[in-house]
Each structure stands twice: as C-alpha cells, then as structure tokens.
Amino acid sequence: MADVVSFRKEEPNGLLLREVNGPVLRLTLNNPLANVLSIALMEALLAEFEAVATSKDIKVIVIAAAGKLFSAGHDLKEMTQHRADDDRGRAFFERTIRLAADLMVKITRLPQAVIAEIDGLATAAGCQLVASCDLAICTDSSTFCTPGVNIGLFCSTPMVALSRAAHRKQAMEMLLTGETIDASTAKDFGLVNRIVPQQYLRQVVDKYAAVIASKSPQALKIGKEAFYRQAELPLADAYDYAVGVMVENMLARDAEEGIGAFLGKRMPEWKED
Structure with a gap:
C-alpha cells in the first residue's frame, strides 16, 4: 500500500x-x-x-x-x-x-x-x-x-x-x-x-x-453496502442478492489482484478508483 x-x-x-x-x-x-x-x-x-x-x-x-x-x-x-x-x-x-x-x-x-x-x-x-x-x-x-x-x-x-x-x-x-x-x-x-x-x-x-x-478500499465499499442491504432481506432473498454481489466482486480489479497475490505469495497492490 x-x-x-x-x-x-x-x-x-x-x-x-x-x-x-x-x-x-x-x-x-x-x-x-x-x-x-x-x-x-x-x-x-x-x-x-x-x-x-x-x-x-x-x-x-x-x-x-x-x-x-x-x-x-x-x-x-x-x-x-x-x-x-x-x-x-x-x-x-x-x-x-x-x-x-x-x-x-x-x-x-x-x-x-x-x-x-x-x-x-x-x-x-x-x-x-x-x-x-x-x-x-x-x-x-x-x-x-x-x-x-x-x-x-x-x-x-x-x-x-x-x-x-x-x-x-x-x-x-x-x-x-x-x-x-x-x-x-x-x-x-x-x-x-x-x-x-x-x-x-x-x-x-x-x-x-x-x-x-490496509484492506482493499474497493472490497470494503462493496462489502459494507452488501452487509446492510442483505440484513434487511429474507434469507433466500439475501442469498440471491449476495450471490450477485460476490460474482461482481470476483470480477473486480482488486479481487483479481488480491487472489493473484495470494496465489503468487506476494503482497497485493491496491489501486484507487
């Protein structure tokens, strides 16, 4: 960072x-x-x-x-x-x-x-x-x-x-x-x-x-919004919503970088939006 x-x-x-x-x-x-x-x-x-x-x-x-x-x-x-x-x-x-x-x-x-x-x-x-x-x-x-x-x-x-x-x-x-x-x-x-x-x-x-x-600001933003939104939904709807969020998160730049860094045994380099 x-x-x-x-x-x-x-x-x-x-x-x-x-x-x-x-x-x-x-x-x-x-x-x-x-x-x-x-x-x-x-x-x-x-x-x-x-x-x-x-x-x-x-x-x-x-x-x-x-x-x-x-x-x-x-x-x-x-x-x-x-x-x-x-x-x-x-x-x-x-x-x-x-x-x-x-x-x-x-x-x-x-x-x-x-x-x-x-x-x-x-x-x-x-x-x-x-x-x-x-x-x-x-x-x-x-x-x-x-x-x-x-x-x-x-x-x-x-x-x-x-x-x-x-x-x-x-x-x-x-x-x-x-x-x-x-x-x-x-x-x-x-x-x-x-x-x-x-x-x-x-x-x-x-x-x-x-x-x-020190964490990915992109992941924190996505995660905080998702936490409060899913908490307001019934269980099945919460999972449906969270599945979509996690798929989009997987496609995000910081997730690609973070997973690559983890697999490559190096520190991730987060980028600002």
Whole structure:
C-alpha cells in the first residue's frame, strides 16, 4: 500500500474536532458537558460525512468524544424551548429527530468503515449513534442506556439502530426498563465489540483503523453496502442478492489482484478508483 502523508487539523473552538492521520479521519464530539446532539452538532457531522463520502484518501472514520460523556443524546433543553412555538414544537421536533435519523442512515451508507470510540456514558440518541457505527470499542467504565421511558418518551428512533445491533430481547430490555448497563453487559448484548482499559482506548482504536485501512478500499465499499442491504432481506432473498454481489466482486480489479497475490505469495497492490 502506498505511503500516505499524515497531517493533523483541529478546530478547538468548534462543536466537532477534526483530525486526519493518513487514511483515518477522527471526528470528536466537543459539545460539553454532555456532548448533546444539537442541531448544530448533527449538521456538522453530516457535513463531514458528505464531504468524505467520495474521498479516495479516507478509508476509516472514528467518532470519539471529549470529556466524561460520549453523548447524552438529543438536546432536550433546545427541544423544550420550542414548546412555546405556535405548533407546540412539532416542526422543530420533526426537524431534530429526522436529522438524527438521516445522520444514522448516512453512517451505514458511507463507503468507509465507521468506528465508535466510547469513554463514558452513551445514552438515548448517543446510544443510537454507537449502535449505528460499524464497530464500537469502549472503556471498561463506559455505560449505555435508552432511558426515554423514564421521562415518558419511548426511545423509538434509537430503537431502530439498537434492535439491529443488539439481540432483540436485550434491546427490548434496555428500551422497556430504561436502565443503564455497564460495558460488559453491552458487549454481551452485542452493542460493542471490545472493552479496553481507558489508557489503551486510543491505541486499540488506532490499530483497528489501521488494519481496516490496509484492506482493499474497493472490497470494503462493496462489502459494507452488501452487509446492510442483505440484513434487511429474507434469507433466500439475501442469498440471491449476495450471490450477485460476490460474482461482481470476483470480477473486480482488486479481487483479481488480491487472489493473484495470494496465489503468487506476494503482497497485493491496491489501486484507487
């Protein structure tokens, strides 16, 4: 794989910090104290995703957070202020919740792998963000919950991502009780991939990102799209779809190169589209 020059860019006064290291884009939620997903922060995330979607240089995206909380979800204060609107806030609620849904869908549609790096509490739409990412790695002190039911607001949109990441009955347990689960339970539920000590979190995430970034970008793009599409289909239809995808993948340039390299006992040389 060709060497990529690493550089770093930060926006210390913004809601979202941006850092690029070679093929890895790190986006850090910086909306203290709770890193709530305000309209402004969600729009900033979507703008980054739109900008990077066609990038040939970025192979992996990491979503992290500054401070002691990963994200407390929607900005309830921001939403409550609009109850005084003529429509009792309906238009603003629709805008906020639709924007969050669009953000989560965009994560699954990106050609890049997206890794959530969690150190602290991820609650409600913050937990939805974790569940929407392709991989999730957390510290042993991280916690997760969907507590809407505790305040009369069932976490219906977080439910969509949660029910696709965690096992169904465990997802319902979180949604119905609103109780907070620890990192070990989150891993048992299927919400996170790995639990690591806090001091090694960045190191482990960087290693995952580097390993993924070293793979064929063509194969990763094809595979990620296929993973989410087949998951929405009945079994027989999923196989029919996957057969077509794999045949086309076999005919792709990188598969020809990768198989040839494997048989020739050499390292493959991936080419950009």
